[in-house]
Amino acid sequence: MRIPRVLGSIVGVFLTGPLGLSAAPDLGKAAAQPVSNEKAAVNLAAPAPAKAAAKGEPKPKKVFLRMAEGLRFDPPRFEAKPGDLIALNLENVDVSHQPHNFVIVQPGLVQDIVKLAMDLAASGASQGALPKHPGIIASSADILNPESKAVLQFKVPETPGVYGYVCTVPGHGVVMYGAMYVGVPMPLLSKDTNIPQITLEKGLAGGGKRPFVQRLFMPNSGPASMGVALPGTQNYCFDSAACRVRYAWNGIFMDGSQHWRGSGKELAELGDVPWWTSGAFPLKFGDRESSSLDFKFLGYSMKGEFPEFHFKVGAQEVFECVQPSGSGILLKFRLPGINSSVGVRSDSSAQWACPDGVATKSGFRISAAKAAEFSVLIQPKDASAPAASKASAPSASRPVPSSSKP
Amino acid sequence: MQTRFSFYTAAALTLVPMPLHSEPAAVAPAAKAPATGATSSVPEKSFYSASERDSQMGRFYKVTQVKAPAGVDSQVGALSVLKDGRIVAAFHRGEVGIFNPEKQEWSIFAEGLHEPLGILEEADGSLLVMQRPELTRLRDTTGNGKADSYETVFSDFGMTGNYHEFAFGPVRAPSGKLYVGLNLASSGDTVHEEVRGKWLPIGLDRKEFYGDWKKNSKEAGRMYSRVPWRGWVLELDPITGKATPFASGFRSPDGLGFDAEGRLVVSDNQGDWRGSSELHVVKKGGFYGHPASLPWREDWGKGAPLDVPVETLDKLRTPAAVWFPHLSYANSPTQMVAIPKTPVWGPYGGQFVIGEMNVPKLLRVTLEEVNGMWQGACYPFVETSELKAGLHRLVFRGDQLWMGRTHLTWAGEENLGFVEPVGPAPMDAVSISLTKTGFKVRFTRPLASSSTDPTLWKIRRYTYAYHKEYGSPELDQEILAPTAVVLSEDGLTADLTLEELHENFVYDFYLEKLRAADGETPLNVRAAYTLRRKR
Incomplete structure (x- = not known):
């Protein structure tokens, strides 16, 4: 896995930096908390020499997730290893100036959370209010306004599965969701029912x-x-x-x-x-x-x-x-x-x-x-089944040795 | 799993100022500061605040924004102007769009190219586009406004599939010959299983490229050339497509151009073997410093270039004509174009203007030949937030300087714009040239007579290392003041005498204490001359 060499020191900055941000007290706990705001995220990039992370502290793996116009997460899915510590770098790049948030939940719960959020909004709660549910693994504490960033640190569950993430701003969650794959193979993008079809069209x-x-x-x-x-x-x-x-x-x-x-x-x-x-x-x-x-x-x-x-x-x-x-x-x-x-x-x-x-x-x-x-x-050999979708999907993301001559 | 995460970790670099043509492994500055004389290259406090600067610049330059066509990724890889005055741009995902500035309308001429980074119209109206795998001629044979013929003009160069193997150009010499530049591969990634072109057996064994890359990459060279003509500038015949290897030693030759006299100049980016970003005047057969490309020379018999002593390489190379001091002048200079000799551009006509990726800034460059060696100076020119960063491609449309922006995973913005001077030229240093005893600095307006006071002039002298490490600190710094300053009769030129002159040093001028006779302060307060040879 390629991790920039500065990653460790960047973590050091935001855990010990001068911004009054506290480190997540127990990174292993299910409910993580945002450990940075926009300012901090900008400071992370400063080329100033950073203190190295203290010995023994796990180094979180950076994952970048953008909230984009057309109510979508970019990328619509990513993979994580069970038990990994993740520093999720969220950025709202929505050019249509929509606010968004991020909630990641136990497998199968995305639609439940979306419904809870709708009920919450109907009850008159503020737009940024998050529904309460025991299945929520981590969430951005606040709404991210356009052009703002946040870093959310959380521990990936040990149980393999497809963990959905969603924006619970009322009306968004119907199409604005995605999936974290933990210890289970990703299907072909075009056949992935855990992501909205619209995201595929964007990259096609x-x-x-x-x-x-x-x-x-x-x-x-x-x-x-x-x-x-x-x-x-x-x-x-x-x-x-x-x-x-x-x-x-x-x-x-x-x-x-x-x-x-x-x-x-x-x-x-x-x-x-x-x-x-x-x-x-x-x-x-x-x-x-x-x-x-x-x-x-x-x-x-x-x-x-x-x-x-x-x-x-x-x-x-x-x-x-x-x-x-x-x-x-x-x-x-x-x-x-x-x-x-x-x-x-x-x-x-x-x-x-x-x-x-x-x-x-x-x-x-x-x-x-x-x-x-x-x-x-x-x-195709069996003309009645033109697509070879029954075959197991090889990873199409990296060249594999071909039987043919280069 | 690995590849998915590798992408996101690479994307981390969007937060770190990085040039289009640098590699992610370079995030941590690797250059070791020599024990003595090294100074930090952290930018000094600006003379103006950003808002002061913007309003000062606004008195002299106007920036107009132009949006990319709807539905395309708006990162501009290539930009040119057609004979009829329309603008042609190629975009990140491979579209070629034509913009009619009168009607303010885009039309899509071609699609599906692979990272096009250069475009040029031919006499018959066809378009030459340099994309990753080839130089392609696009033609509309049916007259419906869409290219239907994608003819391969030149593809006789290697590709390993490494992401850093960008292809730049073409630019056209007055002779009609074309020139293209081929990037080195980066140790930030390995190579594909299948490559195009002959694999160079010198260096890290090919099977190691498919092993533990994190470990093996250290042996590949920070930037490497394992298929033909990586790190070279090639000369092409546009009719036959026949290529002639022209000059070697490039790292990331993003900017190719010709000066008003038809000399080929090439910019290259700070990195390994590049203490700071550079501009070269390129001659046939020349070697311009980055050794990875050397084994493709016919006369090369010295084995792996990284095993050759630096002293040997140093003797082989032609050093840069101009250093762009890192951070203070440019992080990642891009394409240079000659400024038209028109009343609108006034005193700058015939000089080069060059773009910059990381900050919203255009620079100028002047060149002179001294005892057979090209050298010259760079000057901050237009710097205002309205320009926006990522100024990758430049072209003049009459007196409008059009700009196309990109970033990929590095710093920079998107879309297009153009800048035009408004009113008379500001108070500015126009050019610096070397004399036997110092420098002549020419200004746009007569200097105040008090400018003969040597204490108003500050010059910082320093140099950069030539080594395989990434970048270089400023070395052997000294602060100088002239021993005498004499103004020309018209007050436009100051003749500075220095106690002594050192070859292969940057002379970085600080001009903020100077005033024009009319009281005006200089719009830009720095200028850096690279002294290679004394007169």
Whole structure:
């Protein structure tokens, strides 16, 4: 885990700083308290030498959570380890100037707390009044007005589960909630029922537009990749260095918010698990193995609704346009000037068809006469279940070694 | 788990002043203060309070704010002006927007680029955009106002997937050649499993990049170059896309530009091998100090650059023409553009203006060549809260200086704006040049005759270390006063004689005690000359 080296000393500042703030008396207790206000949060950032935290004091892990316009928490979810001490850095960045608060509760209680807050408001309590409930783990003591910050320190429960957090300002909690995952795996963002759907739309590349091409760091592909959302529901990853489609998935496109929120460390998160992952460049010109040739990407043009990629493999110019077809995708190739037959290498992870070619041991062969323009259809193996959502979701947040050649 | 938290911990840096092109590992100042002569670089108390400064600046400069188009992340990575006077900007998530200042309207020309940081119009109206993976030519072939052709002009450089491998430029030389700058990777993160380009076998073994990075990163170099041309400025032919390695030794060359005479200048950021932020006049084949890029030189046979003695590297390098003293002048200078030689910009025409990330401030730079060495001075120029911080990209549209702001996880704000002078130039030091015996300081208005009193002039002299540590304290500081001050006949230039001159030192001028003959106080009260060679 990467923690800035100054973290320990920053903690030292706000526990012992000159602002009259008391340290939380028992950090292990369920009811934590805010230990800082806006001023203190600003002071934390001062480059002045800070006293190191006293020995033996646990160092809290910083988590940043922003309250943003459109009644949402950013990020909508985060992970924590059981028993961790967390310094939650809250900031109200809502450009629509709404006040917000933060309440984190035991699993399954978000809607109960929202209802309590509504009842409280109906009874004439002030806007910032917090409902009382034994299931509240921690909360910001005060409303955070726009442009204010607070640091809330609390201990993560030891019991694994999904702990909801919510803004209880009347009317907000219906959509303004999120989830802390403790010791349980996060589902795909697009399939997470513990977060509101609106937060997904905010981070979705292209905002839901189709067709859409987004260049971004993507999982299980080279660093010069792009995601393409096709009209309909299919999506694929094209690796411009390898000049090929790396994989395809069905349904929601991809979320880039982690990448964009930072300086670009994180990868896009796919809307679903790919139903097909390619193992290698699929074409072979004549008898020459493509892996021995140079690949040079030359860009793409929009052909109607579809991008057509342009690249060179050795001396051979290639155009490739991917379109949705049936339950899968159709790769349409153009090979100007080709005077040899072309081999198409299929793989066993999807159903391949090539009406322009004849079947061979490794896939198909396109005769020289037909090689100038041909198509390859790739569909999920079980066409009745196009999305591979039944498969266990691999972490899409970090590159994992690919079976293919880099 | 790890990656999710790593993001949030990285985001902690929004609280700490950090430049766009620095790395998070640098939060704790790592430079060890040498035993003697080191002074703190904490900024001194300002001459003006912020509100005084704003109202003073408001007498001379007007700032107009311009919002990014609705629905895009409003961090500006690239900014340029089209031949027809419209503004073109590229945004953090990859949109390219065109702004019509007359109609006050944005239109979206292209989308989906990966962290575009430079944009330039071509003669035929197509746009060149530098994004992380490539230089791309955008064309609207159907005339509907949207790019439909994304042609790859240049992608023959390596990418490890490290977040710090930003790609800067292009800028166009009078010859038509293009120049781009490629950032080093940061030890603040490792590399992706798959990389693009040939992996350099010199240095930390690649498998260690996938091990315990917290531990192994220390061996990688604070900033590293393990795929081609990281830390280089490259020259490109815009037609063929053919690249020629042009100059090495860069750390984070965010600002590339040409002066009025067609010389390439590049700014770089304080960090390892950068005692303070720098400006370089770049010549073909030059090495500008950061050693990570050296193994990509054809003639390099010295193994891992970090094993080469500093003295050897010091002899190889061309030192910066201008140091921007850290904190007091700039934390993270960005792009420099030449000020137009127009009546509106008056005495500053032909000089450079350069942006700054951490504070709402523009600086000026002047350069001169002395005995074959480029050197010069930087000057605070416009500093008002209205500018807002994060001044990443600059371009002149006539006499309007347009600014695009960004921050990523570092300090800075968003959206665009432009600044214009109003009325005559303020009382300001226009330029400092070196003489055989001292300096000539030229002002916008005649100085009061009392300015010949040497005690009204204060100069602080100091230098910075060249070493692998992050930044440097100010070293070997001395406070100086001229032994004699002679005013020119028109009163605009003061000729200062100093007892002796030292090479490779900053001469930091304090001008607050000076007055114009008309009684006006200087608007900016500092100026710093980097002396490399004596006349």
